Amino acid sequence: MRQSSLVVVANRLPLDDNIAPDGACEWRRSPGGLAGALHAILEQTPATWVGWPGAIGEAARLPDLGTLRLRPMSLTDDELRGYYEGFANSTLWPLYHDAVEPPVFDRGWWESYRSVNRRFAEAAAEVAEPGATVWVQDYHLQLVPQLLRELRPDVVIGFFLHVPFPPPELFMQLPRRIELLRGMLGADLVGFQRPQAAHNVAQLATKLLGAHGADDAITLDGRVIRTGAFPVSIDVAEMRSLSARPYVVGQAHRLRHDLGSHKRVLLSVDRLDYTKGIEHRLTAYSELLRDGRIKVRDAVMVQVAVPSRERVENYRGLRDRIEREVGRINGEYGRVGEPAIHYLNQPFDRADLAALYQTADVMVVTPLRDGMNLVAKEFVAARRDDTGALVLSEFAGAAAELEDAFLVNPHDVDGLKETLLHALAADPAELATRMKAMRDHITTHDIHAWARAYLTELELARPLLS
Ligand code: ADP
Ligand code: G6P
Numbered sequence: 001m002r003q004s005s006l007v008v009v010a011n012r013l014p015l016d017d018n019i020a021p022d023g024a025c026e027w028r029r030s031p032g033g034l035a036g037a038l039h040a041i042l043e044q045t046p047a048t049w050v051g052w053p054g055a056i057g058e059a060a061r062l063p064d065l066g067t068l069r070l071r072p073m074s075l076t077d078d079e080l081r082g083y084y085e086g087f088a089n090s091t092l093w094p095l096y097h098d099a100v101e102p103p104v105f106d107r108g109w110w111e112s113y114r115s116v117n118r119r120f121a122e123a124a125a126e127v128a129e130p131g132a133t134v135w136v137q138d139y140h141l142q143l144v145p146q147l148l149r150e151l152r153p154d155v156v157i158g159f160f161l162h163v164p165f166p167p168p169e170l171f172m173q174l175p176r177r178i179e180l181l182r183g184m185l186g187a188d189l190v191g192f193q194r195p196q197a198a199h200n201v202a203q204l205a206t207k208l209l210g211a212h213g214a215d216d217a218i219t220l221d222g223r224v225i226r227t228g229a230f231p232v233s234i235d236v237a238e239m240r241s242l243s244a245r246p247y248v249v250g251q252a253h254r255l256r257h258d259l260g261s262h263k264r265v266l267l268s269v270d271r272l273d274y275t276k277g278i279e280h281r282l283t284a285y286s287e288l289l290r291d292g293r294i295k296v297r298d299a300v301m302v303q304v305a306v307p308s309r310e311r312v313e314n315y316r317g318l319r320d321r322i323e324r325e326v327g328r329i330n331g332e333y334g335r336v337g338e339p340a341i342h343y344l345n346q347p348f349d350r351a352d353l354a355a356l357y358q359t360a361d362v363m364v365v366t367p368l369r370d371g372m373n374l375v376a377k378e379f380v381a382a383r384r385d386d387t388g389a390l391v392l393s394e395f396a397g398a399a400a401e402l403e404d405a406f407l408v409n410p411h412d413v414d415g416l417k418e419t420l421l422h423a424l425a426a427d428p429a430e431l432a433t434r435m436k437a438m439r440d441h442i443t444t445h446d447i448h449a450w451a452r453a454y455l456t457e458l459e460l461a462r463p464l465l466s
């Protein structure tokens with residue numbers, strides 16, 4: 001494979017290997033914020049993306065995406081279990097999200113995590129041209145920066161964590177905490193969503209590695225590693241132009257009509273993940289129906305929950321619980337031809353998502369913990385006028401930027417109920433003021449601004465080679 005001056009290394013490729021109903025293999029955009037965000041900036045940049053296309057076994061050859069070359073990595077069934085479903089998604093993912101589900105410490109998974117990280121580092125080393133920039137993404141690949149530095153001391157290495165970095169008390173629980181910290185600090189620049197994360201890492205590096213840690217730089221083994229917050233964003237212009245397409249506008253009208261033109265629509269769009277607070281929101285909505293404070297003849301909820309990590313036990317259990325609860329709520333409060341909740345456990349294409357965002361009166365985003373939450377930003381970008389309210393969890397990274405949302409603590413179900421009612425009843429002038437402020441923010445803080453800020457800082461962090 002030819003070499004590139006910019007290499008992105010992420011567990012997921014932006015295309016997902018998907019088996020169509022007729023058994024043929026087709027490609028579609030991967031779920032989740034990371035792939036969407038990076039895809040938007042890399043489509044017009046000569047670069048190579050090293051990642052996994054989402055299936056078990058030998059990876060197929062992939063088409064280029066514009067100027068972006070894809071370097072597929074294969075995963076065996078054992079690696080899928082040990083590295084991806086195990087260490088990445090049953091140990092690190094819950095631990096990094098405030099342990100909202102208990103992290104599992106299974107000693108058998110570490111070897112798999114380490115060896116897959118090594119293979120990703122080797123693949124990156126192979127496709128990086130001399131002096132290239134290599135940008136490693138997220139918790140799946142936390143050992144890659146250090147491994148790559150050993151293989152290719154000539155390249156400049158960035159690491160960006162899309163999820164929260166936990167408080168030191170939680171990180172200290174990790175049996176492999178030293179290796180994970182050292183691995184990440186193999187980079188020249190380590191970026192996070194929020195400044196608190198950089199602070200946590202500085203404290204841990206001082207305590208565990210004897211480094212000199214400050215909030216913007218860590219000195220370890222005579223090397224300076226820069227750190228900082230770079231809140232990720234979306235391609236605002238793309239979402240705006242998509243939202244103006246006649247198909248999307250027509251589809252939004254159709255949806256509105258089908259949902260009941262006179263009704264208020266509450267919308268949620270999530271990966272089906274226990275960090276997203278779906279159950280808390282269903283409880284709040286169901287209690288509002290029970291207490292007669294929301295009536296099915298006046299309002300309807302749409303919950304889109306795209307399937308995710310379906311072989312992991314916690315995710316299967318969550319899906320069962322949610323589906324039971326949706327069935328119960330519809331059974332108790334729905335009427336013939338008039339459900340209380342529409343539940344859609346399926347992927348949507350971007351145009352249909354944009355239409356859904358336009359249909360909502362209240363967008364309900366209530367994660368218990370989230371690195372950023374791009375859905376909240378997509379909702380704002382998709383609105384074509386100043387109507388619509390965003391109810392947003394304080395525990396999403398996006399809350400630090402979208403201060404004009406109706407901010408809420410999703411653990412406080414009573415508070416959540418009051419906030420939903422407040423948003424539903426808000427005066428149009430208030431909503432317009434809030435929406436304008438949020439739109440202005442994301443317009444100047446879009447995905448291109450994010451990539452520019454990170455890559456400029458990374459260039460400054462490039463070590464001077466003798
Ligand atoms: P996470 O990265 O944890 O999944 P984000 O909110 O940051 O959460 O990103 C989710 C991304 O997945 C968004 O870009 C959103 O549009 C996309 N998405 C969510 N639900 C669906 C769906 N049903 N079909 C397709 N894409 C979806
Ligand atoms: C989050 C993670 C990403 C991940 C995405 C989807 O956004 O930060 O790294 O790609 O969820 O999850 P999946 O396991 O399907 O890749």
